[in-house]
Amino acid sequence: MTAQRKSAHLGKRITPYLLVIPVFIYYLIFWVQPVLQQVIRSFLDPTTGQLSLESYRLVLTDPDFIPALRNTAIIVVISVTMEFFIALFLALIIKRDFWGASIFLFLAMLPMALPPVAVGAMWKTGLTTNGWLNSLLHYVGFLPEGEKIYWLAGSTWKMLALIIIIDAWQVIPSVMIILLAGLQNIPKELEEAGYVFGGNYFTVLRKITLPLLRPTIQTAVVLRLIAAIQIWLIVIVLVGFSRLPVLVERIVYYHEEVPRLNISPQMAAGYTMIVTVIVSLAALIYLRLSGAFSRREGG
Amino acid sequence: MNKRMTFALAAVLVVSLLAACAPKTVTVTVEVPVERTVEVEKTVEVPVEVPAKTLVLSSEMFAPPAEQEFFINEILKPFEEETGITVNFQVIKGEDMFDRVTVQQETGHVTTDLVLVFNGRFSWWTDAGYVLPLDEVVSEWTDRTILPAFDRNAVVDGTRYFVPISADVYLTIANNKALDYLPEGVDLNNLTYEQYADWAIAIAEGEGEGKVCVTGVPQKMWIYQFGSSALSYGLNPAGQPEPAFPNVNSEPSAAAWAMWARIGAANGFMPTVLNVDNCVDPLMREEAWLSVTHNARVGQVYASAEAQYTVAPAPSGPAGVGTIAGAHGIGIVKGTANYDAAVQLLEYLTRPEIQVKINKGTGGFIPVVAEALDYLGEDPTDEIIRKALLVLENGVTSYLPISDFQDWGAVKKVFDDVFQQMVLQGDGTVDQALLDEAQARLDALRVEQ
Structure with missing residues (x-):
């Protein structure tokens, strides 16, 4: 009887591990192994195979590194902030369940269904001098006949602004969906209690809704933060490689566009590691600041 | 009972996975046919089924979708109907194509039969020895003359490795x-x-x-x-x-x-x-x-x-x-298992009338077979080809x-x-x-x- 119990107890303890093993093996082969390989490669000299920091030296002295870092930071800060507030606003509107809310939700979600290449191509067509955006502005009377706005011509800042707007257009629906799911999970009674005790809409939002939504906000923002650091496809569809360098675009540039340059493997490896560290740090800092760790530690 | 079942299922899953990864020993029973001599009194026609061949043609040309569609539907389909050979046409970047064939050559597992390459990269292929000599094949074509303007790197030390199929200026x-x-x-x-x-x-x-x-x-x-x-x-x-x-x-x-x-x-x-x-x-x-x-x-x-x-x-x-x-040319990959079929496709693509069809249908490239120029007509694309030829013949x-x-x-x-x-x-x-x-x-x- 005791042996039977022991065996049952052992089985209970082992079962979860056994179930996880296939996934673990899969990740070991297809994720951990290439990642480790990349980490090791970034510290090796490709010609001698000796330990070397050359990849990092090359990246840090690359004239495009600082602009890439700056452009990425600008995109991340502005787009994540803007996308979060607009998505929250939309989620709060849809949650009120007004007439036509479902259709509004459906329309708002459409950009999410488009791949980034299609989004880039669509906007590029629209933003050309004789594109649909200028035609629309003419049609509604915002732009006098014969006048044109050269959306795609101009400074780096103008291009950055366009990229942020286009990215926001595509990404806001996904952030909104996450926030909406979080809002719908908040028990109505809690908000009703807030109103009963004299709170107005904004007080209830600030004191009850948003604190309860915090875990969802953390998820949405972390996911968005990581994705924003990894923006590159829209950039190259709009302006091509190298005109507006961003971090991940640099990796693709050295890996795909100039793969036979002597320095390309080192540059691609160096940039990859730097992006990995930045993404990890950004996520950690955000989670730390938002109190995710302290709450878990506190139980 | 449920826990036991779950445990058993998990164990079976892991064992199956490990078993799938493990090297296998297979016992095979082979029946050896016994040879007999049979005397046949009358002639019997036995239909022999020749397995359909599939050629893999990797190309760095015809990247625009409209050109791809034209080349597949208007050029390759008639060839498939004529010969029964299927052509798997893949558009791929020049560097990636070379890397892919390098792996095939190193492993001895050649799956690419022909490559359609930009002439600036011909020397990569000839220097590496990845393409076969074509002199014997070309010498059999008596109805066409390949323009010598793009022979640089297509012909190395008197041996031809690439046959150009179109040019541009x-x-x-x-x-x-x-x-x-x-x-x-x-x-x-x-x-x-x-x-x-x-x-x-x-x-x-x-x-x-x-x-x-x-x-x-x-x-x-x-x-x-x-x-x-x-x-x-x-x-x-x-x-x-x-x-x-x-x-x-x-x-x-x-x-x-x-x-x-x-x-x-x-x-x-x-x-x-x-x-x-x-x-x-x-x-x-x-x-x-x-x-x-x-x-x-x-x-x-x-x-x-x-x-x-x-x-x-x-x-x-x-x-x-x-x-x-510039020009693009086709070479046959060393080690191909479909050499004869590859030669058939090469012969087809360089026929004067097909040359005109390819080059007109893809916007107005210049045919590189002299006899093809006799097939030029009066439509807009013909005019483009004539102007391009003028530049090619008289230009620097x-x-x-x-x-x-x-x-x-x-x-x-x-x-x-x-x-x-x-x-x-x-x-x-x-x-x-x-x-x-x-x-x-x-x-x-x-x-x-």
Whole structure:
């Protein structure tokens, strides 16, 4: 009887591990192994195979590194902030369940269904001098006949602004969906209690809704933060490689566009590691600041 | 009971997974047929089923979807119907194709039968020994003559490894609205680059907006557009004594830069030129009126509205009509299991009538079989091909010395940067220090011989 119990107890303890093993093996082969390989490669000299920091030296002295870092930071800060507030606003509107809310939700979600290449191509067509955006502005009377706005011509800042707007257009629906799911999970009674005790809409939002939504906000923002650091496809569809360098675009540039340059493997490896560290740090800092760790530690 | 079942299921899952990964020992029972001698009194017809062959043709040509569709449906399908051989056509970047075949050669598992390669990269393939000699095959074709203009690197030490199937040069295309600004007395068919610049500036002043199209997006075609002009100003074609294409800072190159900088300073380029990766769309949308570009792209625009555009040879300079000339050729991969079928496809693609069909159907490339020219008619694409041939026969042409440099994309970038910094953002003059600096970058990319 005791042996039977022991065996049952052992089985209970082992079962979860056994179930996880296939996934673990899969990740070991297809994720951990290439990642480790990349980490090791970034510290090796490709010609001698000796330990070397050359990849990092090359990246840090690359004239495009600082602009890439700056452009990425600008995109991340502005787009994540803007996308979060607009998505929250939309989620709060849809949650009120007004007439036509479902259709509004459906329309708002459409950009999410488009791949980034299609989004880039669509906007590029629209933003050309004789594109649909200028035609629309003419049609509604915002732009006098014969006048044109050269959306795609101009400074780096103008291009950055366009990229942020286009990215926001595509990404806001996904952030909104996450926030909406979080809002719908908040028990109505809690908000009703807030109103009963004299709170107005904004007080209830600030004191009850948003604190309860915090875990969802953390998820949405972390996911968005990581994705924003990894923006590159829209950039190259709009302006091509190298005109507006961003971090991940640099990796693709050295890996795909100039793969036979002597320095390309080192540059691609160096940039990859730097992006990995930045993404990890950004996520950690955000989670730390938002109190995710302290709450878990506190139980 | 449930826990036991779960445990058992998990164990079975893990064991199955490990078993699947483990090397297997298989016992096979083989029945050995016993040979018999049978006397047959009458002749019996036995239908023999020949297994259908599939050829894999990897190509760095025909990347635009419309060209791919045409090549697959109008060229390869009739071949499949004629021979029963299926062709698996794949478009792939030149570098990736070479890497893929390298792996196949190293492992001895050759799955690519033919490669359709840009002539600037022929030497990669011949130097590596990845393509088979074709002299015996070509000598059997008595009804066609392959033009020798693109034999460089296709024929090595007297042995042919590639058969070109199409060629391209640069042509001038103008929206007819631009003709109103053409300086008086200028003949479009004998246009010089200085007249081209005057024309571009006149359009910009008259329209209040530049209308010249070049590809401003990095690593596209600007190097060829600039290179064609530099050849016109006296730069030597690649392979000849320095200064030869590609070159940034020599006297002929500086003269060409000065002409482009003049257009730039007068805002003669279309305002969104830095976002243009192909002049076809801006020309069709009428955002651009004027361009010196690839003849197949010119053909695409011209065929879309023949009455709206005028086509002419590329402008000339003191040294004549300069143009970058490229070609694509097919080679048979060493170790292919389908050699005979590959030869059949090669024979089919070089037939004069098929040559015309391919090159006309894909916008107006130049056929490279002399007899194909007899099949040219009078439609817009035929006119493009005739103009292109004129440039090819009378122009100062240069091939692309891709294998002389570590990476051709990086070479393009050097020219793109000068265009942005000096032509678009400059004051209309040539900054020799900037050109010298760019030349140093270019020289650093050369492969050590």
